[in-house]
Amino acid sequence: xxxxxxxxxxxxxxxxxxxxxxxxxxPSENALASLYGASRDTIRKALAKLRDQGFIQSQKGRGSVVxxxxxxxxxxxxxxxxxxxxxxxxxxxxTTMIENTQMPLPIANFKAVDPHAKPCTTTRxxxxxxxxxxxxxxxIDYINGDVVPAISKAVAEDSLYAYFEGQLHLTIAYAKKxxxxxxxxxxxxxxxxxxxxxxxxxxKSVTSLEDTTAFQYxxxxxxxxxxxxxxxxxxx
Amino acid sequence: xxxxxxxxxxxxxxxxxxxxxxxxxxPSENALASLYGASRDTIRKALAKLRDQGFIQSQKGRGSVVxxxxxxxxxxxxxxxxxxxxxxxxxxxxTTMIENTQMPLPIANFKAVDPHAKPCTTTRxxxxxxxxxxxxxxxIDYINGDVVPAISKAVAEDSLYAYFEGQLHLTIAYAKKxxxxxxxxxxxxxxxxxxxxxxxxxxKSVTSLEDTTAFQYxxxxxxxxxxxxxxxxxxx
DNA sequence: CAGTGGTCTAGACCACCAC
DNA sequence: TGGTGGTCTAGACCACTGG
Numbered sequence: 001x002x003x004x005x006x007x008x009x010x011x012x013x014x015x016x017x018x019x020x021x022x023x024x025x026x027p028s029e030n031a032l033a034s035l036y037g038a039s040r041d042t043i044r045k046a047l048a049k050l051r052d053q054g055f056i057q058s059q060k061g062r063g064s065v066v067x068x069x070x071x072x073x074x075x076x077x078x079x080x081x082x083x084x085x086x087x088x089x090x091x092x093x094x095t096t097m098i099e100n101t102q103m104p105l106p107i108a109n110f111k112a113v114d115p116h117a118k119p120c121t122t123t124r125x126x127x128x129x130x131x132x133x134x135x136x137x138x139x140i141d142y143i144n145g146d147v148v149p150a151i152s153k154a155v156a157e158d159s160l161y162a163y164f165e166g167q168l169h170l171t172i173a174y175a176k177k178x179x180x181x182x183x184x185x186x187x188x189x190x191x192x193x194x195x196x197x198x199x200x201x202x203x204k205s206v207t208s209l210e211d212t213t214a215f216q217y218x219x220x221x222x223x224x225x226x227x228x229x230x231x232x233x234x235x236x
Numbered sequence: 237x238x239x240x241x242x243x244x245x246x247x248x249x250x251x252x253x254x255x256x257x258x259x260x261x262x263p264s265e266n267a268l269a270s271l272y273g274a275s276r277d278t279i280r281k282a283l284a285k286l287r288d289q290g291f292i293q294s295q296k297g298r299g300s301v302v303x304x305x306x307x308x309x310x311x312x313x314x315x316x317x318x319x320x321x322x323x324x325x326x327x328x329x330x331t332t333m334i335e336n337t338q339m340p341l342p343i344a345n346f347k348a349v350d351p352h353a354k355p356c357t358t359t360r361x362x363x364x365x366x367x368x369x370x371x372x373x374x375x376i377d378y379i380n381g382d383v384v385p386a387i388s389k390a391v392a393e394d395s396l397y398a399y400f401e402g403q404l405h406l407t408i409a410y411a412k413k414x415x416x417x418x419x420x421x422x423x424x425x426x427x428x429x430x431x432x433x434x435x436x437x438x439x440k441s442v443t444s445l446e447d448t449t450a451f452q453y454x455x456x457x458x459x460x461x462x463x464x465x466x467x468x469x470x471x472x
Numbered sequence: 473c474a475g476t477g478g479t480c481t482a483g484a485c486c487a488c489c490a491c
Numbered sequence: 492t493g494g495t496g497g498t499c500t501a502g503a504c505c506a507c508t509g510g
Contacts, residue, residue, distance in 0.1 A: 002497085002498065002499090003498080003499075004498075004499085022352075023448075028475075028476060028477085029476075029477065030475085030476085038499080038500090039499060039500045039501065040500090040501085040502095041499070041500070041501085042498080042499060042500080044477085044478090045498095045499095047477095052288075054410065054412070057409060057410065057444075057446065057448050058476095058477060058478090059446060059447065059476085059477075059507090059508080060476070060477050060478065060506065060507045060508070061475080061476050061477070061506075061507035061508030061509070062475095062476065062477080062507085062508055062509080063475095063476065063477075063508095064476095064477080065448055067444075067448050068412075112464075113466070116258075172471045173293060173470065173471055174290065174293065174468065174469065174470045174471065175468075175469050175471075176290070176304075176466065176467070176468055177466065177467050177468075177469065178464065178465065178466045179415070179463075179464070179465040179466075180463065180464050180465075181417060181435065181437060181460040181461070181463055197433060199417065199435050199460060201417060208293075208303075210293065210295060211295065212259075212293050212301055212303055224417040224435060225417070227415075227416065227417055228348075228414065228415070228416050229414065229415040229416075230349070230412065230413065230414045230415075231412070231413050231467075232410065232411075232412055232413075233315050233410065233411050233413065234315065234409065234410045235315040235408045235409055235410065235411075236315075238478085238479065238480090239479080239480075240479075240480085264494075264495060264496085265495075265496065266494085266495085274480080274481090275480060275481045275482065276481090276482085276483095277480070277481070277482085278479080278480060278481080280496085280497090281479095281480095283496095294495095294496060294497090295488090295489085295495085295496075296487065296488045296489075296495070296496050296497070297487075297488035297489030297490075297494080297495050297496070298488085298489060298490080298495065298496080299489095299494095299495065299496075300495095300496080
């Protein structure tokens with residue numbers, strides 16, 4: 001844990017628990033520097049992170065205002081696993097593996113989100129996500145066989161990310177995502193209990209490692225009436 | 237223009253035009269510092285910005301790799317106006333004002349995106365966006381009357397953001413957005429030429445100024461079959 | 473006016489990568 | 492081993508806010 005992250009985590013926690021309340025000012029940068037025994041620059045980096053995440057807004061000559069008790073609803077935003085998400089939200093979720101096969105990457109299917117995808121063999125994983133006993137999402141994953149050899153049912157039904165990071169020590173760096181709305185396929189209708197003319201929200205993503213290897217291609221098909229996505233963005 | 241932004245813009249432009257090609261390394265931070273006559277720290281801040289935007293990925297001991305020729309499709313991500321967007325994409329677009337009235341802010345309608353919205357009088361603007369003669373989006377704006385007095389038809393059909401920033405000198409700081417899918421209303425069906433059982437993608441947003449005043453509430457209703465949203469995200 | 477955040481600098485030490 | 496990015500520091504000057 002770096003000093004920057006210690007300051008960031010502590011401030012974030014104090015904002016979350018109301019020690020620093022919404023619409024009030026944080027201590028000044030110099031005050032925080034003394035408090036944490038850090039240089040002003042390190043404090044500023046922690047504040048920049050809070051700013052990017054939408055916790056504070058800084059104003060010249062005044063200070064940094066707490067603006068937002070962060071609330072997660074469905075952050076397609078951010079690179080986060082389904083397991084991490086459901087834990088944070090206290091959902092009662094189950095994951096059922098429907099398919100686990102080896103096949104070449106269907107490049108054309110991910111053209112929009114990664115125009116330069118290269119051929120490779122993959123593990124194809126199809127999983128059904130249920131929340132409170134209701135089927136909500138079908139996740140279709142293609143995992144690069146050069147990076148990850150094979151995946152057990154136990155891992156697939158628990159958490160891929162925990163396996164990748166904890167066991168294989170892969171460093172996940174970034175992802176590109178795309179959201180569209182499409183007519184439900186026969187499989188969507190069957191697994192998600194949908195009518196013939198229903199739509200699903202499709203989230204396609206490519207996740208890459210620190211060395212820029214694209215190693216996971218995912219197509220996530222959501223019941224449209226259960227889909228919700230929130231984000232925070234800054235101007236310029 | 238700060239030195240940081242000069243470096244950022246120049247590097248970004250060189251990446252866009254291929255001077256620094258995808259999958260190649262940028263000059264080292266020390267080299268860039270000499271090149272631009274800036275300190276290493278300033279260079280690092282510019283690189284951090286490029287990293288956040290998905291242009292480069294840095295690797296300890298190796299350098300910073302160009303990973304992505306940025307491509308805009310429909311950035312709900314980012315605080316950007318429809319006019320800025322259509323210019324960037326070279327769309328042929330028209331905007332038609334349908335309604336321009338004064339009314340109290342419909343707080344309940346924006347509860348999900350701003351739970352603490354306060355009562356205020358607003359200008360309600362309803363505008364239809366067409367791309368290549370095809371109606372694609374209905375924008376319903378509520379603009380805080382305490383911040384912006386009234387809005388002319390000419391401004392509404394050109395660009396609100398250009399007016400807010402250029403004429404009124406407001407500093408737009410950040411926005412919260414939410415995406416959901418809803419059944420098309422009668423107005424949706426009529427204006428967007430949709431069937432009775434069609435769905436629309438609804439993007440609700442609250443935009444705030446530097447002093448944290450929420451001044452614009454927008455409900456953007458998109459034809460589902462024309463909607464596409466892409467984003468870049470980093471882990472942790 | 474004093475205090476705040478915004479920008480910029482020069483230098484230090486570390487962990488990591490490639491040769 | 493030399494060069495790279497990652498972290499941290501101490502200090503400077505500026506523009507802005509508030510009383």
